[in-house]
Amino acid sequence: MDANSIAADIRQKIVSGEYPHGSRLPTVREQVERYGVSQQTASAAYAALAALGLVRTDSRSGTRVAAGRQSDAHLGTFAPPDLTAAQAWKPTTSGEAREETTLVRQIDAPESMAAWGIPAGSTVVERTRIRSVDGVPVQHKVTVMPYEVAARTPEGYEGTPPMLTPAGEESPKAPAGVRAADWLGWNSAHTECIITAEPMDDAACEALGVPAGSPGFRIVGITRDAEGATVFATVTTAQLHHRVTLGIIG
Template structure:
């Protein structure tokens, strides 16, 4: 038996939930004995899993699972004929989905944001959300929008603009059947999405409890208005062993 076969078997157990997030795996010596291979082969199997961000090996505490079982996270349903059926996201398999806003802050736009149509140095608002399945983080979502967009409020609304509600506070919701964009008076014309597989940012790895440099999906959506101005940008990150889906209707 070679290292790839062993790593594939362990990966399946992680995906199926037999090795849950945070569980400790056999030592290299025990793994080698269990499979009748050399310790070098066993170590290579763990190294392959580590490269995928599925496990983390520490000389003192051993090898532990850093991934959740496969959640098949659905990014959302967009522009459905009946807005009451729209969902921001959900696990397409079993599991209880939760979402938490962990950070809301104002800052100056960086030079890197120019590619999204946001002027460097202008004031933007960042909102970070962590999406979890059965309490285990599976998605990191960062939303960036110009301050003037974030500061919009519905007609007759009194209080903090919904997009500026701080982390830990309950954010007002749009009425059932009304898009947030319409509720806040945003001129939303179209969204461009780019999906890549690449090493996740250090901030994302920390938030999801992954080893630094773990590979994952990075989905960037740039939403523009009818004058080609940027309304907001979303960057959603998830581990490679998840399946990422979305529905666009109409």
């Protein structure tokens, strides 16, 4: 076997959960015996896994799994004209899924948000969520929206606007079968998704517990209303061993 084949075999064991997050992998010498290859080949396999952000190695603890169970960054199930079946994400195979809002803050939009149709310097609300499978973080998601959009409330609703609910508190949900966008009167008409594979930013790496600069999927979704104004933008980050899926019906 070559280094790529060994790396692929170990990656599959990580994805399946045979090698869970935080577990210590066999030593290079043990892999030499297991796969019947040279030490150079076994070391190259671990180097390839480290380059993908799946493992990390240090002299004290050896090589440990830095990745969690595989999950799907699901962009939605679209069945025109009814979009209520959209499912934002899910574990790929099994495991307990959980999502937590870890940060809600009001900031001035940086220049980089102009590419999303949000003017630099305008007031926006930023919400950060962490998605986990079996308690291990697998996705980092940031949602940004103009303050005037975040401050909207459903007709007859009293209390803090749902999008301004502080982190750690339960945010009100739309009634069953109703999109949050419709419930809040956002007039969402179109979403553009941009998917790239690139080094994850520092905040995502820290949240996911992987080395800084680890590669991952960066999924930017920009939702606009019927007039073309940006309603909100999302940036979902996941490691490369995860999947990005989309369902279109009709």
